Amino acid sequence: MSKKNKIFAKDLSEAEQPRAKGKTESEMLSDDELKILSAAHKDFDRSTLPNYDNSDVAKAKRYAKKNKPTVIFVSATVLLLIAVIATLSVFLYLQGRDAPSTEDFKLTLGEDEYTLKYKSAMRDDVLYLDIVQIARYTELVISGSANAVKISCDDGTYVRFEQGENTALVNGEKVKLGGVAEIVQLDSESEGKMQCFIPYTFIERLFSHEVVKGSKRSVYVSYSNKTNEILIHRISYKDSKEALPIGFSADCFDLVADSLLKEDADDSIYTVLKENFxxxxxxxxxxxxxxxxxxxxxxxxxxxxxxxxxxxxxxxxxxxxxxxxxxxxxxxxxxxxxxxxxxxxxxxxSYDYQKALFEKYVQNRVARGMSRAEAEKDASRTSAKAGExxxxxxxxxxxxxxxxxxxxxxxxxxxxxxxxxxxxxxxxxxxxxxxxxxxxxxxxxxxxxxxxxxxxxxxxxxxxxxxxxxxxxxx
Ligand SMILES: [Zn+2]
Structure with missing residues (x-):
């Protein structure tokens, strides 16, 4: 059988006689038939055969069969390309996602938004936040000095930081801070405020303690290093607008074995601080x-x-x-x-009373010939501005x-x-x-x-x- 014949016979056996699958060529066509077909090969119009399927699908199938190696090669190449592109995209996406942003941080405390400069908030690859600012927002009690800052909750639990220390006290237990506390006493003339910078990870853990069993944490804390957005907001009871109580627990932290501060503290004073702070x-x-x-x-x-x-x-x-x-x-x-x-x-x-009182003192001084600024400064030596x-x-x-x-x-x-x-x-x-x-x-x-x-x-x-x-x- 010539090569042409062979191919042609193959065409007939598989395309034109689809049900003949598995049978040998000789079973399908006799030699005479093959001869006739071979002679007529050049001008043979296969579509004239009985049962010839002339649909586009069938044509495509026939074409694909004829060109099998080429189709396989092209398909494999396309698939390989897609795979390479997909892998590359995923890799680039992951790279992009994991690469921390160096944009300034956007801190959202409830309804308020603040911008924190990237360079001042980030130290040794650790993000620091002012816990005093957060405590004000969460209505916790803040006390402190240039050396120590204490944040207390309604239930008597507290956390205490010391200037330059890499540990903190949580309800008397010494725990790791994951960084170094920095207390900043701002100029009292300029709306005198205190700041205490603490690693973000510590703050996130501190607020992870559930005071109300079965409830979620009472303060939601999150941070994305891709967008540099920090979100902190108080959570209310399911059915009311009343905020969930906040409490701290040392269980959320790794304890430091030698609790020098705890052992050295005078027990009686400590009890007073804890219970009646x-x-x-x-x-x-x-x-x-x-x-x-x-x-x-x-x-x-x-x-x-x-x-x-x-x-x-x-x-x-x-x-x-x-x-x-x-x-x-x-x-x-x-x-x-x-x-x-x-x-x-x-x-x-009350706040309002104090506001009016301070204003009265200022006005007295203005009446005596002082400028508004001088009067405020002088009045604040013995009287306090509202809230202070x-x-x-x-x-x-x-x-x-x-x-x-x-x-x-x-x-x-x-x-x-x-x-x-x-x-x-x-x-x-x-x-x-x-x-x-x-x-x-x-x-x-x-x-x-x-x-x-x-x-x-x-x-x-x-x-x-x-x-x-x-x-x-x-x-
Ligand atoms: Zn007084």
């Missing part, structure tokens, strides 16, 4: 403002508990502080043999001698002051702005302003002749 050692000053929305819990009327106050006036104070103050002022009267020789002339002041006043905490009072009308440094010459200086701490009160501590408290000496901190803390402050800021810097 919120109500007793809350630090409020120009660097630690309470802000517009802070209202203390448990305010009661001083008149209701029989505390001596300026005639015709009514004052509010936190309950524990109010009861201790009443005891103190009654004991003072008993000691001096006079009925209530010292009385309260100011106690809790300790009076907003409901934990402090101003005292005057009965019969006096105005607050005066001459109060220090009274026998009341002499007795208070030696005994106030026994009732949990301290002289908040003592002489010689003006550079720390940032207030002039105020012999009339007493602050409740609890008996244990007051004793330490009294014995060591320190102010509240110095006390808090220790613990």
């Amino acid at each position: 919120l109500s007793m050692t809350l630090l409020v000053n120009k660097s630690n403002p309470l802000g517009e929305f802070f209202t203390p819990k448990g305010l009661i009327s001083l008149n209701d508990v029989g505390c001596p106050v300026a005639p015709g006036r009514e004052f509010l104070l936190e309950e524990t502080a109010a009861l201790a103050l009443t005891q103190m002022l009654l004991a003072l009267g008993e000691e001096l043999g006079r009925n209530a020789p010292a009385i309260v002339t100011s106690a809790y002041r 006043s300790e009076h907003q905490s409901g934990l402090c009072v101003d005292l005057i001698e009965r019969g006096e009308k105005y607050l005066s440094v001459s109060f220090e010459e009274s026998d009341c002051f002499a007795w208070l200086s030696e005994n106030a701490h026994k009732y949990g009160y301290i002289l908040r702005y003592p002489k010689g501590k003006e550079h720390i408290t940032k207030y002039d000496y105020e012999p009339w302003h007493y602050r409740f901190v609890g008996v244990d803390v007051a004793r330490v402050i009294y014995e060591d002749k320190i102010c509240l800021e110095e006390y808090l810097a220790r613990y």
Whole structure:
């Protein structure tokens, strides 16, 4: 059989007689038939054969069969190309995704957005965030100094950072920070704020503790190193707008074996700090403002508990502080043999009240010829801007001698002051702005302003002749 014949026979056997699959050529065509077909080959029109399928599909199949090796080669090449392109794309995509962005960070705290400069937020490939800013947003209590910052939750749990340390204290347990804490005390003149920079990874873990069982974490924290977007927002209960309570737990961290700070700490002070931190050692000053929305819990009327106050006036104070103050002022009267020789002339002041009060002081000075800026600066030596006043905490009072009308440094010459200086701490009160501590408290000496901190803390402050800021810097 000639080559041509062979091919032709193959064509016939497979294309024109599709059901003859598996049979040999000889079974399909006789030699005579092949001869006839071979002779007519050149001009043979196959479409004239019976059962010839002339559809496009059949044509394509026939073509594909005829050109099998070429089709396979082309297909393989195309497939290989697609595979190479796909692999390359995936590789490039992954490369792009994993490559950290060096754009400035966009920090979203609830409704507010901030831009953080890439170079200042990133140190040694670690992203640092200001936890004080986050604590303000999440309405946690912030206290601290140039050496230490403490963030406390409503349930009494807390975290404490020390300047330059690579560990932190979470509820008394020493844990790894994954970086070094940096505390920055900003100029008090410029809206005095404190900052404490902590690695992002620590912050994410800190807020991962579930206070309400079965609920998600109470603060959502996320960060994408591709877009450099940081998202932090408080989560509310499913059915209400009330935010879930926040709490911290050392369980979220790797503990550091030698907890020197914990062992060295005075146990009694430590207990006080842990259990009553919120109500007793809350630090409020120009660097630690309470802000517009802070209202203390448990305010009661001083008149209701029989505390001596300026005639015709009514004052509010936190309950524990109010009861201790009443005891103190009654004991003072008993000691001096006079009925209530010292009385309260100011106690809790709301944000709005403080705002109006500060404005009044400024206006008085402007009336005396000072410029607005001079007047504000001068007024802030003895009075606080709204949100920065300790009076907003409901934990402090101003005292005057009965019969006096105005607050005066001459109060220090009274026998009341002499007795208070030696005994106030026994009732949990301290002289908040003592002489010689003006550079720390940032207030002039105020012999009339007493602050409740609890008996244990007051004793330490009294014995060591320190102010509240110095006390808090220790613990
Ligand atoms: Zn005061």
